[in-house]
Amino acid sequence: MKKILIANRGEIALRIIKTCKRMGIETVAIYSEADAELPYVKEATVSYCIGEPPVQKSYLNVEKILEVAIKEKVDGIHPGYGFLSENASFVKQVEEKGITFIGPCSSVISSMGDKVIARQTMLKAGVPVVPGSEAGLTSLEEVCEAAAKIGYPVMLKASAGGGGIGMQKCDDEESLKKAFQTTKGRAKAYFGNDDIFLEKFITNARHIEVQVMGDKSGNLIHLFERDCSIQRRNQKVIEESPSPFITDEIREKLCHTAIKAAKAVKYENAGTIEFVMDEQGEFYFLEMNTRLQVEHPVTEMITGIDLVEWQLLIAMGESLPCLQEEVKSNGHAVEFRLYAEHPENFMPSPGQMEEFSFQEGAGIRVDFGYLANNKVTPFYDPMIAKVIIHSEDRESALLKATEFFQNLTIRGIKHNGPLFDRILRDPNYVAGQYTTSFITNLNK
Incomplete structure (x- = not known):
């Protein structure tokens, strides 16, 4: 591939651009009128405004996106996550245009993208289902x-x-x-x-997911698990790996089951098998996300693997760069989703971000979508950045994270940095004793 279009926005678009630059691949960005000043628009090789702020008139405007792709003669389209990333109809149209979709084929997305069909498929494959x-x-x-x-x-x-x-x-x-x-x-x-x-609904549950990668030759491997149990409004806000809850025995069984699930649909490219786990360590299939996950940097930090690079290589027909036994988990990584929202009630807080300054250094990665003087609008998910911390063990990673949020400065909007500071001081979280209801109980 020499040129790809990124059918997304914000931090994930910028993150994909960075890998493409390193690989010598040109990028075509699309943006709505509300996003014209965001960093990713300026970092792409070329950028196109495709419509008004509402998603139906911009980031979900399939006709316009394909029009830009054809005009620019792109070799592939990367969907990021959200928007059209799991839309089988869109993928089918991309395929019909002779453009490579950087992800699984439309038939696999149909089988896994519809959660009801996915449940039925997993039941037939012998995978435990909620x-x-x-x-x-x-x-x-x-x-x-x-x-x-x-x-x-x-x-x-x-x-x-x-x-x-x-x-x-x-x-x-x-x-x-x-x-x-x-x-x-x-x-x-x-x-x-x-x-x-x-x-x-399983009470006192943990939300554990497994990253899988597959190539066009049928090779499938896992890249270990991520614990995504810290959630608000059923949406993840902190993810980490390894999970502080599961044992090596459960981990092996969990990852084996994830591969079994992926093989059931002959999966290729990046995907995530999500499980809910009860207090006894029994786990059940929730869904398969047929795309890159928001929390993929956690896996990148512990494995040293660039998942976007692997996505591109697989889409170009190459085999997986390594075997299962060659994938190693090193140290501990935690990701914090930094939102423009009130830290107590989680209501969005759009506005002009007057200042955004943070600590940098070894083991600190910030995937940002906005910078100082950018405006966070009410049209899209209010995540402004992802903070990923990596260290030799969980204790030192959490200490590094605590220091990061103590030094974080954001002015002009409300944000959930103070919530993370509270969580990092909570003895149950520090001990790894938390479930999906942790934040609900924290705010009582």
Whole structure:
């Protein structure tokens, strides 16, 4: 590949550009009118404004994106994450244009991108799955009937997309009825499909995921696990590897199961198998994200592998650069998602970021989407940067992270840096004793 288009924005677009520059690959960036001054727009080889701020008029405007791709004669399209990254229809159109999609093929995305189909596929493959509805639900009556069979609490989820945006926990029928229209509306707005389904909500759970990579020759390996249990509103805010909770025995079993799941769909390129784990260490398949994850730098820091580079090499038809036994986990890495939001109620805090200064040094990586004087608008996810800390062990990594947030300066907007400072001082978090309800309990 000599030139690719990045169908995304912000920090992930800038992160992809950096690897492409190192590999000698030209990049085409797209941006909305609201993002014209962001760093990634200036760092790309060439950039195109593709529309007004609303995502339907810009980052989800397939016709416009493909028009730019053809005009620039790109060899490939990298979707980043979110937006069109798991949209099988988009991928099919890319393929039909003779452009390489940097990710799995459209048929695999169809089978894994729809969470209901993914559950059915995993059941057939013998992968343990969270109890739930085995078909997409369209009416409130169907949802209530399914919840009664599964038993409360349940998680109401969008069939076509992952992440906290498309899901809500419901403790009883009343809360389920309230969540029904909201979840369908979000599913339609963010993923273009308002089908929903239900899963049993596992209390005191851990959210553990495994990074997998596969090439076009059928080779598949894992790059260990990430613990993503620190969440707010069902969305991850801190991820780390190795998980402080699981044993080597569970880790081996977990990673083996992840490979089994990926093989079931003959997976290629970067993907993540997500599991929920109960207090006894039993784990269940949640979903497969057929794309790069927000938290991929955690894996990069412990393995020394550039996952975007691997994505590009695989898309070009090359074999995986190494064998499973050659992948080593070194030290400990933690990622903090820095949001423009109120640290207490998590409401977005858009505005002009007057100052953004932070500590730099060995083992500190900041993947930013905004810089000082950039404006954080209300149109998109309010994440302004990801802070990734790496050290020889968890204790020293957390100490380094504490120092980082003590020296962080952001003016002009509210941000969740103070929340991270609280978490890093919490004895349960420091001891690795936390579940997905940690932040909820912290704020009580």
